[in-house]
Amino acid sequence: MLPKGANLQKIRDGRKTYAITPDLPGGFIKPDLMQKYVDVTKKYGGTMKLTSAQRIMITGLKAEDIENIWQDIGVEPALGFANCVRSVKICPGNAFCKRGKQDSIKLGLELDRRYVKKEMPSRIKLGVSACPNSCGESVVKDVGVIGTDEGWDVYVGGSAGSHPRLADRLITGLNYDDTLRIVDIVIQYYQKHADIERIGQFIERIGFEKFKADVLAEFYGEKSAETEPKVSQSEAGEKIIPRPGGLTEGNLVFGDPITEDSVISDIIRVYPQTIPVLRAFGMGCLGCPSSAGEPVQQAAGIHGINITELLAALNKVVPANN
Incomplete structure (x- = not known):
């Protein structure tokens, strides 16, 4: 088992080293907490690394030190479950940036408060950008919002990684409260219907038009035509056909034994x-x-x-x- 709140980073000559990533909403950190990071990193012989999710990782650590490190630094781990809401990436917004059209910090920190560490069918990342320059990388997040002169545009299904996917635009021109409400509807719909798959993979499986229709029907209070999304091929007992950028690249079929080459x-x-x-x-x-x-x-x-x-x-x- 992994040490509490740690990720295995390297195995070299049989020696395992680990990293921890304390929770740091929006990447904001006060000097006294930053000093704790520095002191703990020195004490346990680690290295500090700024992550793409606006956090500070401490890596190069020994398993037996992890518990004491958490006690010394006095901050909770960034992850609750492996499959959970991982992070909310937030641009500086109109509080700090001359191009900002909306308050990304207020919205982003509220989304962080509501969802980070919540267990999900798969990992989820959120991005909040105060203008179409999208410094929060909102169109490659599972749920992304982008500020405009008219309000917030909401995108769903983006991801980077080995199978990058640009998000689909779900709705435009929302105010602060309605943006929070539509994000909540999206996440609840995903929790209810998805398999172990990112939101983009889920959308690919059921179709964006169905996803959009069901979510917007709930948002506008209309009578929903929501039906259960089609079952995955494995549930139907059918062979999974691999396709580039799809849900799988293997060819395991129900009834086959699992081998070392199974994906x-x-x-x-x-x-x-x-x-x-x-x-x-x-x-x-x-x-x-x-x-x-x-x-x-x-x-x-x-x-x-x-x-x-x-x-x-x-x-x-x-x-x-x-």
Whole structure:
């Protein structure tokens, strides 16, 4: 198991090093807390790294030091669950930037307060940009908002990673309160209907028009034509056809044994009962971009897991071997 609030960073000559990423909403930090970061990093021989999510990672740490580090720094971990709302990236907004058209800091910090660390079907990232320059990278976030002269435009389904996807524009010109309300509707709809998949993958599976129609019907208080989105191919017992940029790059079919070449996303989609097994071995981030193309043997090597033991545990719970 991973140490509390830590990520495995490297395995070199059998030695594992870890990183922690304390919660730092919007990247704002006061001098006294920054000094704690510096002191703790020196004390435990780590290195500080500014992340793309506007946080400060401390890396190069030993597993046995992690608990004491959290106590010394006095800040909570940035993650609650592997599959949760990860971060809200916030541009400086009209409080600090001459081009800002809206108050991104106010909106971004409220979104952070409401959603960060909340468990989700997969990881979620949010971005808030005060103008169309999109310094919050809103169009490559699962949910992104962009400020204009008319208000906030809301985008859904963006991601970067190994299968980048530009977000779809859902609605435009909202005020502050309505923006919060539509984001809440989007997240609740995703929680209710999605599999272990990013919002963009979920949209690809059910179609953007259906996603938009159901969400906007709830937003406008209309009678919803909402129906259950179509089941995934694995639930229907059909073969998953790999396609570039799609949900999977493997070819595992229901009834097949899991092998060292089976792709992680295939395994969890075809055999969802393997999810607790993977998590028990320390592979909790099952919706990350790497899972869509990473064979289990490669993932095991990265995490320092014995592939023979992992395969035995996985195949023990699949119908093909019971």
